[in-house]
Amino acid sequence: MSLSKSSLLPNVLKNLFVSDVRIVRCSHFVYNPDPKPAINGERTKMNMFQAINNALDTALKTDQKAIVFGEDVGFGGVFRCTLDLQKKYGKSRVFNTPLCEQGIAGFGIGAAAAGSTAIAEIQFADYIFPAFDQLVNEAAKYRYRSGDQFDCGKLTIRAPCGAVGHGGLYHSQSPEAYFAHTPGLKVVIPRGPIKAKGLLLSCIRDPDPCLVFEPKALYRAAVEEVPVADYQLPLGKADILKEGKDITMIGWGTQVHVLSETAEILEKEYKISCEVIDLVSILPWDQDTVCRSVCKTGRVLVAHEAPLTSGFGAEIAATIQDHCFLNLEAPVARVTGPDTPFPHVFEPFYLPTKWRCIETALKLMDY
Known part of the structure; x- marks a missing residue:
């Protein structure tokens, strides 16, 4: 043509x-909603932050070793993705951390290596860089350097990313390519609520450390009929x-x-x-x-x-x-x-x- x-x-x-x-x-x-996924059962209208909240709730409910932590997650976080989870599961399973991304990632690696299902939130993807060394030199290589004796596979890092209309240079970046260069990590970016819930649950239950970059502009703009049931969607x-x-x-x-x-x-x-x-x-x-x-x-x-x-x-x-x-x-x-x-x-x-x-x-x- x-x-x-x-x-x-x-x-x-x-x-x-x-x-x-x-x-x-x-x-x-x-925003273009997804067609209904091939998942039977009840559905309810959710925006993307509600779908993520629902996935975290599901993970905490089905896995007693699951913990959620990060800056301000106790009251729900700046984007409300962890809203009411601390009330439901207590401060020992959903808790705030100091304002230290390197510490959040390091704690997550240790918790996962010790047997917990660690789900960490970095408040903005732009601030994941202080944790870069922990993620690419420790989390990604833990299994390899131990000859498969140890791993921190039950580690998931969530981070809001991308443009939001007024974020400027420190709250709008898309850092996915930095981590795509690192064998041992998995990097996921959902396009809406249905994908966000299913992909997040897949990451939480995956045997490798996973990073989930969530486009913050979609938290409220993306609304779909999301399956209520526990479901996972394939990575890769x-x-x-x-x-x-x-x-x-x-x-x-x-x-x-x-x-x-x-x-x-x-x-x-x-x-x-x-x-x-x-x-x-x-x-x-x-x-x-x-x-x-x-x-x-x-x-x-x-x-x-x-x-x-x-x-x-x-x-x-x-x-x-x-x-x-x-x-x-x-x-x-x-x-x-x-x-x-x-x-x-x-x-x-x-x-x-x-x-x-x-x-x-x-x-x-x-x-």
Whole structure:
């Protein structure tokens, strides 16, 4: 399919300008609820922080060795994900910690190694960096360095991540790529309440240490009919949210909803068929699903909020080049944040919006 840049880009650039003005007043995405999962039984309406709370409640109820800890989790946390859990399970199982992320991670490693199911909250993902050494040098290597005699697999770290509209440089970052470089960890990013509950329970019960980065913009914006029952969803398995034949679009977390809206506009306005993939977890990540899609479409767009250089999109692009080179009709495109600290008032210009994704998709089609 060949399209003329001159005929298509003016409308996109016009929309880009309009979007940048509107984004100041509203979110950069429209939330798309998941279809009902194949899980029988009762469902109830929950937003994402309620679904996470429900998952933590389930874990504490079904595992007497489970403990939840972090800064301010006793009263519910700044995002209310642990609301009322201390009242229900007591201060010995749900408790506050000092304001020390390195200490939170270190305590979690020790508790998990001693037999507890440790569930830690880092209040903002931006502040996980003081715990970086504990996570990548201790948690990730504990089993390996002991020759499988010891492990801290029952360790889960939760951390709110991503843009929220007013977070600025210390409350808006997406640090997933730092940890994706570390064998021994698993890294998960949910796109909504149904996925958040099932993935969190899978992480809590996984034999390896897991990091769950929760896009904070979805805590209240994402609402779905969530199964009440105890259920788990697979790690390392991507979801194809929309099938298509012209472009493969890959994202995770909030960006999945940006790409879903992008795909709708491209199909309606330009008759371009897009396949939208939610990677779900980036360590491990589902190379098979991605490569099958790319071999079908021949064009790829990867979008993430983190900066361009060494973002996880680079790993996806390298893998696609390695396995799908002869099927590509254009270079792999990335729509990301720029290589700058996350801004405050200029956040609308930093984020990968649908208009930036549309502009890039049209260039791919016209390559």
